[in-house]
Amino acid sequence: MIDFEMSPGLEQIRGMIHGVAEMQMRPIAREYDEEEHKFPGPYVEFMHSATKMMGGGMFGGEKKEKKKEGEGGEKKERRRGEKALFQCVTIEQLAWGDAGLYLCTPSPGLGGFAIDAVGTPEQKERFLARFAGDEPCWGAMAITEPNAGSDSAAIRTTAVREDDEWVINGTKIFVTMGHKAIVDSKGFVVVWATVDPKAGRAGIKSFVVEAGTKGMKLIKVEHKLGIRASDTAQIVFDNCRIPLGNILGSPEVVEKGEGFKGAMATFDASRPVVSASGVGVAQAALDAVKEALKEQGIELPYGKPRAQLTSLQRDVMWMEAQVRATRWLAYKSAWMVDQGKPNALEASTGKAKAGKMVTKVTQKAVEILGPLGYSRKYLFEKWMRDAKITDIYEGTQQINLLIVARRILDYSSSQLR
Amino acid sequence: MIDFSLTEEQQLIVDTVRDFAAGEIHPVARKCEEKEEPIPDALVQGAWQLGLILNTIPESFGGGGEPRSAVTGTLITEELAKGDLALALHLLSPNLTVLPVLEFGSDAQKAAHLPRYAGEKFAAGSAAIVEPSMHYGPLDLATTATKKGANYVLKGRKCFTPVLDDTSPILVFAKEGDAVQGFFVERNAAGMKIEPERNMGLNALNLCEIAFEECAVPASARLGEDKGCDYKRILASSNIALSAAAVGVGQAALDYALKYAKEREAFGAPIATKQAIAFMLAEMHIEIETSRLLAWEAAWLFDKGDPEAFKTSVLAKQTSADMALEVADNAVQVLGGHGYIREHDVELHLRNARGFYAFDGLALV
Numbered sequence: 121m122i123d124f125e126m127s128p129g130l131e132q133i134r135g136m137i138h139g140v141a142e143m144q145m146r147p148i149a150r151e152y153d154e155e156e157h158k159f160p161g162p163y164v165e166f167m168h169s170a171t172k173m174m175g176g177g178m179f180g181g182e183k184k185e186k187k188k189e190g191e192g193g194e195k196k197e198r199r200r201g202e203k204a205l206f207q208c209v210t211i212e213q214l215a216w217g218d219a220g221l222y223l224c225t226p227s228p229g230l231g232g233f234a235i236d237a238v239g240t241p242e243q244k245e246r247f248l249a250r251f252a253g254d255e256p257c258w259g260a261m262a263i264t265e266p267n268a269g270s271d272s273a274a275i276r277t278t279a280v281r282e283d284d285e286w287v288i289n290g291t292k293i294f295v296t297m298g299h300k301a302i303v304d305s306k307g308f309v310v311v312w313a314t315v316d317p318k319a320g321r322a323g324i325k326s327f328v329v330e331a332g333t334k335g336m337k338l339i340k341v342e343h344k345l346g347i348r349a350s351d352t353a354q355i356v357f358d359n360c361r362i363p364l365g366n367i368l369g370s371p372e373v374v375e376k377g378e379g380f381k382g383a384m385a386t387f388d389a390s391r392p393v394v395s396a397s398g399v400g401v402a403q404a405a406l407d408a409v410k411e412a413l414k415e416q417g418i419e420l421p422y423g424k425p426r427a428q429l430t431s432l433q434r435d436v437m438w439m440e441a442q443v444r445a446t447r448w449l450a451y452k453s454a455w456m457v458d459q460g461k462p463n464a465l466e467a468s469t470g471k472a473k474a475g476k477m478v479t480k481v482t483q484k485a486v487e488i489l490g491p492l493g494y495s496r497k498y499l500f501e502k503w504m505r506d507a508k509i510t511d512i513y514e515g516t517q518q519i520n521l522l523i524v525a526r527r528i529l530d531y532s533s534s535q536l537r
Numbered sequence: 538m539i540d541f542s543l544t545e546e547q548q549l550i551v552d553t554v555r556d557f558a559a560g561e562i563h564p565v566a567r568k569c570e571e572k573e574e575p576i577p578d579a580l581v582q583g584a585w586q587l588g589l590i591l592n593t594i595p596e597s598f599g600g601g602g603e604p605r606s607a608v609t610g611t612l613i614t615e616e617l618a619k620g621d622l623a624l625a626l627h628l629l630s631p632n633l634t635v636l637p638v639l640e641f642g643s644d645a646q647k648a649a650h651l652p653r654y655a656g657e658k659f660a661a662g663s664a665a666i667v668e669p670s671m672h673y674g675p676l677d678l679a680t681t682a683t684k685k686g687a688n689y690v691l692k693g694r695k696c697f698t699p700v701l702d703d704t705s706p707i708l709v710f711a712k713e714g715d716a717v718q719g720f721f722v723e724r725n726a727a728g729m730k731i732e733p734e735r736n737m738g739l740n741a742l743n744l745c746e747i748a749f750e751e752c753a754v755p756a757s758a759r760l761g762e763d764k765g766c767d768y769k770r771i772l773a774s775s776n777i778a779l780s781a782a783a784v785g786v787g788q789a790a791l792d793y794a795l796k797y798a799k800e801r802e803a804f805g806a807p808i809a810t811k812q813a814i815a816f817m818l819a820e821m822h823i824e825i826e827t828s829r830l831l832a833w834e835a836a837w838l839f840d841k842g843d844p845e846a847f848k849t850s851v852l853a854k855q856t857s858a859d860m861a862l863e864v865a866d867n868a869v870q871v872l873g874g875h876g877y878i879r880e881h882d883v884e885l886h887l888r889n890a891r892g893f894y895a896f897d898g899l900a901l902v
Contacts, residue, residue: 122547122608123540124837130539205539422851423676423772426894441831441852448830452541459542473823518816525815528795528822536815 124448126209130202134209140170141217149218152349153502157341159304160224160349167225168256204389204457208396208450215400216407219506220349222397227251229297230390230514231259231310234326237385238369247308247328257305257331261386262292262355263312269294270519272312273321277357279313281371284364286327288313288335288357296513298353299341302331309336309355310368319373326368335360346505384464389457391467391514395450395474398510402443402478405485405503409436412489435488439481446470446477465527472520475511482507541830547609553587554616562620562628569624569741570885576627576741584628585659589613590635598647599655605639607774607836610902611781615829618785619792622889623741625782627661629900630699634662634708636774636901637719641766645757646721653705661701664708664719666775666898669696669746675772675897680749682711682720687756689713689720691728691749697896700731700745707747708760710768710898717768719760728752738888769847771901773839776850778900780832783857783893787825790861790868790886794818797872797881814871821864828857836902858893865890 126134144166152160214222228235228248235247250257268274277290288311292298301307308330316323329336340354364371413420413436420433420440429437449470456463482504486493493500511517526536543551561580568574585591594600610632617625631654638650653660668679680693691711698707706721722729730748760766795818798809808814835853838846865887869876876883 121540121542121544122833122837123538124834125538127538202539422848423674423769425674426855427671428674437852437855441856442827444834444849444852445827445831445856448834449827451539452830455539455541469823469826472819473827521816521819522812524819524822525809525812528791528818529799529809529815531809531815536810536812 127202130205130209133206134213137210137213138216140166141213145214145217145221149221149499149502150496152218152221153346154348154496156343156348157299157351158349160221163221164224164226164256171226172252202458204392204454205451207393208454211393212396212400212403212447212450215397216404217400218349219397219401219503219509220347222400223297223347223350224300226256226258226300226305228259229301230261230386231301231308231328233390233393234261234310234368234386235259235328237389238326243328243365243368247330250306255305257307258297258300259307260295260297260301260309260353261312262295262298262309264294265291266293270516273324275312275314275324276317277311277313278317279311279315279325279327279367281315281364282361285361286364286367288327288329288360288362291354291356293354294342294513295353295355297351298355299338299351302336302355303338306331311357315371316373323373325371327362328366328368329357329360329362330366333360333362345508346502347509387515388463388467391471391520392450392454392457392463394510394514395446395453395467395470398474398478398507399443399447399450401503401507401510402439402446402481405482405500405507406436406439406443408498408500409439409485409488412492432488435484439484442477442481446474449473465524468515468520468523468527471515472517472524475517475520478507478510543612547612550589550609551612551616554589554613555619557584557587558616558618558620558625562617562624566621566624566741567879567882567885570621570738571879572740576624580624581628581659584617590629590631590654593639594635594651594655595639595647598651600651605636605840607777607839607902608833611777611832611836614778614781614900614902615785615788615832618782619789621741622782622786623739625785626699626739626742626899627701628659629778630701631660631662632778632901633664633699633898634705637664637708637760637766637771640770641719641761641764643762643764646760646762650706650721661699661705662708663699663701663705664710664898664901665695665698665747666710666772667695667697667895669694675775676717676769678710678712678717680709680711682713682718682759684713684756685753688753689756689759691720691722691752691754694746694748696734696744696746697736697899698745698747699899700733700743700747709747709749710771716765718765719768719771720754721758721760722749722752722754723758726752726754736892738885738890738892770839772897773835773847773850774901775898776847776854777832777835777839778902779893779896780828780835780850780853780857781902782900783854783861783890784825784829784832786886786890787821787828787857787861787864790865790883790890791818791821791825793882793886794821794868794871797875801872808871817867817871821867824860824864828853828860831856839902854893858890861890861893862887 279286279288308328311327314323335358337356342352453463453466453470486500486504592601592603593605596602635654682689706723708719710719728750729752732746734744831853835849868883
């Protein structure tokens with residue numbers, strides 16, 4: 121039954137994380153934006169101990185819940201509960217606090233989504249248990265290469281089997297939290313590589329490479345438009361050897377096999393979360409704009425015909441509607457994950473909308489505040505810079521439009537390129 | 538607990554109404570719009586037989602006694618509007634009388650009005666909110682109701698008022714002091730002059746302009762009598778219904794454009810295989826879904842009696858009015874020159890969609 125009421129559990133976590141965002145993130149947001157890449161020690165420590173206190177996982181409650189899942193037999197969907205919604209609500213609030221710092225939260229990150237989507241129970245245990253450990257750590261995902269971005273089937277990094285090892289060679293760029301995953305902690309990177317370059321997308325598999333593995337080297341951390349507290353790394357794999365058991369999913373190269381599809385399933389779970397982060401940033405800008413209007417005594421006359429509103433009133437009401445509606449798109453796509461329903465259409469619908477919405481809403485906020493919007497004394501300009509990444513990572517606006525178009529037209533990827 | 542699924546009953550209703558819209562409403566829509574034929578009585582009675590209105594009328598008045606649900610109303614309105622907006626508004630018009638009477642009517646008013654809508658046959662409803670002025674605003678009406686002795690005297694002008702039969706009273710909203718109240722005006726009332734309108738769209742719906750010159754109605758005609766009504770709640774219901782209708786129009790326009798784009802070939806392939814077209818279609822889908830969820834949320838808040846319902850309904854209506862216009866415009870664009878021709882649906886969707894900024898009180902949920 122259609123219901124927009126958050127469960128008490130979600131409501132509680134929303135309030136709690138909002139408090140964290142206000143107390144632990146906002147006060148240092150500007151500092152870590154200005155001093156790009158400075159390690160946010162106090163925030164990391166706080167989140168690490170908070171996560172431990174909550175029994176090992178703000179990001180999916182890894183160990184304990186996993187065990188429960190293994191026990192009974194029937195209906196796996198049921199027991200997923202509200203995990204994806206929980207992640208959305210959490211990350212929306214963290215992104216409201218600071219979109220760059222949120223990414224620095226010790227967690228399996230996007231690599232975790234990949235392991236969740238296609239990993240075996242043994243792999244989940246082996247790679248994810250560390251997040252409940254004593255040291256903060258991070259997971260990352262390495263897909264993009266200098267010559268392959270949106271066209272992820274065109275990646276050139278190779279994985280060759282030699283005896284009981286995979287040997288990985290290639291260069292990865294734009295690895296979100298790569299530095300924290302392999303330099304600052306004993307985390308891992310999930311690397312996409314082809315086991316058979318002639319096989320096209322059927323040959324693409326993902327591999328877990330743990331921090332400290334010989335042959336994996338971080339060679340650069342990018343300077344960015346926004347989300348500057350987070351690191352975006354370039355990583356080179358030079359005869360990097362990993363155990364056979366570190367491949368996620370089957371090593372078989374099968375035409376129309378599960379390999380690439382499995383990798384794509386990662387996005388079905390991660391896009392709702394990225395959409396929610398965009399909603400968080402947009403809500404932050406909207407809240408601040410409304411605060412400013414309040415100080416000026418400007419009211420929003422709901423119910424007045426649009427032709428009679430001032431341009432400012434129109435803009436703010438538009439922002440409000442957009443943020444609100446986009447939140448439901450994100451939540452719907454997450455809810456479908458929790459229900460065990462295929463959500464590729466909804467995930468891309470939400471992501472395309474969220475990317476565009478947060479970009480436009482934060483730009484509008486800068487415009488409304490005039491000179492103050494442009495000033496680094498306030499956060500408006502930062503929100504606008506932070507927002508833009510939402511429309512790029514985890515699939516650009518255009519890639520998501522392509523996915524939506526294929527779905528509604530019932531076209532394959534070869535029918536609509 | 539957050540949930541986006543329909544109940545089994547809602548799904549059944551949606552499926553039924555969707556079939557009715559596609560099989561019964563859509564095939565006659567163009568002829569009715571062009572005034573080549575009147576709205577077929579068989580269509581109206583067929584819709585009535587679905588029991589969509591009757592359901593929410595209490596059993597004591599001969600109805601189904603189901604609790605009113607704006608969420609279900611939203612689902613129904615969208616599906617009917619996919620068939621045709623004008624015909625959907627005609628078929629749903631009984632709600633314009635039934636729902637305000639159910640919620641605010643005195644016992645005497647319930648007894649006077651509801652039995653008309655509990656029979657075997659369709660009976661039209663009518664409400665008048667919009668006024669023919671560029672300064673019109675639903676919260677800022679120029680039509681006044683003044684108490685004079687035992688009567689209220691109505692003064693002012695209304696437009697976009699559905700007048701769909703010869704007998705049904707019209708629920709006229711007018712400013713009484715600082716508040717807005719509703720007044721049932723019988724069709725033979727002195728001082729009321731009804732003139733049919735001609736509009737850009739909705740030509741199948743008999744919308745009228747009404748002039749009230751010292752039109753006196755008895756105090757018993759005031760909706761809710763002494764207690765009056767909560768006008769903002771009626772307006773919220775209207776905003777939600779019109780949002781849902783706009784979603785229906787948008788979806789119909791997209792569905793038409795999708796089908797066309799897959800069939801129409803250019804440069805040796807269906808135009809839908811070109812990103813220039815495919816991306817337009819994708820964006821249309823995204824905006825429709827955005828508006829749909831906002832309309833659902835507003836309806837859900839309305840059903841809860843949440844004080845945020847009015848505000849959210851306003852946001853939903855603005856969003857879906859923008860959406861419907863943009864989507865219908867893009868649908869015309871996808872068809873190119875063909876989109877401009879009245880043989881195709883999309884030009885009608887564009888004309889209908891443009892009205893949502895101006896419409897109020899044409900439907901309720």
